[in-house]
Amino acid sequence: MRTQFGSPIDYFLELGADTIHMNELLGKPLHMKYVGQQCLNCGKDRKIYRMGHCYNCFYELPQTADWVIRPELSKAHLDIEDRDLAYEKDVQLQPHIVYLALSSDVKVGVTRKTQVPTRWIDQGANSALEIVEAPNRYLAGIAEVALKQxxxxxxxxxxxxxxxxxxxxxxxxxxxxSQHIPEEVRPYFLSEKSDKWDLDFPVQKYPAKIKSLNLTKTPEFSEKLAGIKGQYLIFEDDTVFNVRGNEGTVVEIFIS
Incomplete structure (x- = not known):
């Protein structure tokens, strides 16, 4: 779902050529129907392997390489190609933020500066604080590796x-x-930054006992929408559906 920062955050679900403003559906019954799977890259009707891509595309595309999940593996600053050096330079050689976020307990993470605050919205963070602004993905990655100890x-x-x-x-x-920031990252440590992000999600009712919806096992599902947090739809009966985790799944949605 595409998001827009506000109070509360606005969510937009894009289904082909159609866009649904999900906030407007809170309290209304939704009917979801599983249709099939379609790779986000090749568009073929293939089993989704990871990140919305089929097996072949996942292991060929630069945007699904290991450095995406593990920033410390970035090599574009060394002019070394992984899968596509032009793409890797474009993404890796730009400012990256190391941050602390509160989604459950405190966690550390890395995101491109251009993804602030989208990254925290997608994680369902109630608040976040930038602690390092590095000039590339590699330096942000080694800071994260040091801090996650x-x-x-x-x-x-x-x-x-x-x-x-x-x-x-x-x-x-x-x-x-602060004492655990690697030496080469210390010049980029934001020791005095006082701007903390507080995020307000459109939730009418939080689930008490979570039931996760798998549309391949339950091809049709109907229930009132009670909230949206992170990339999850929360329903009145405590069922939750991970929209991001189901990228590549073809679904029909009917609104009552």
């Missing part, structure tokens, strides 16, 4: 959806972690 780098998605978020001071966390 002392703070988590993953979100507990169940706690995030239940809105069970730790009460932590991100500024205090930044101060504690």
């Amino acid at each position: 002392f703070v988590a780098d993953k979100t507990n998605w169940r706690q995030m959806l239940k809105n069970e978020v730790a009460q932590e001071d991100l500024f205090e966390f930044r101060a504690k972690l």
Whole structure:
């Protein structure tokens, strides 16, 4: 889902040529029907392997290479190609942010500066604080590797959806972690940055006991939409549907 920062955040689901403003559907019944699968790259009716792509495309495209998930593997700053050097230079050789976010417990992560605050919205973070602004992806990646020895780098998605978020001071966390910033990244440490992002999600009711919807096993599903957080749809009966995790799935949606 495409998002727009606001209070609350606006969500837009793009289905082919159609765009649905999901906030307007809160409290209304939705009917979802599984149709099939379609690779986001080649467009063929193939089983989705990862990140919305079929097996062949996943292992060929530059945007699904290992450095995407593990920034410390970036090599474009060394003029070394992984899959497509022009693409890798375009993405890797731009400012990147290392941040602390509160989605469940405090976590550390990396995102391109142009993806602020979209990255935190997609993770369902209630708040976030930028702690490093590095000139490339590699430096941000080695900072993350160093810091995740002392703070988590993953979100507990169940706690995030239940809105069970730790009460932590991100500024205090930044101060504690400052001594663990790698030497070559220290010039980019944002020790005095005072702008913290607070995010407000359009949720009428958080789930008490989560049930995850798998449309390949349950091809049709109907229920009232109770909220949206991260890239999840939350339904009245505590069912949740991971939109990002189902990229490449062809779905028909009927609105009552």
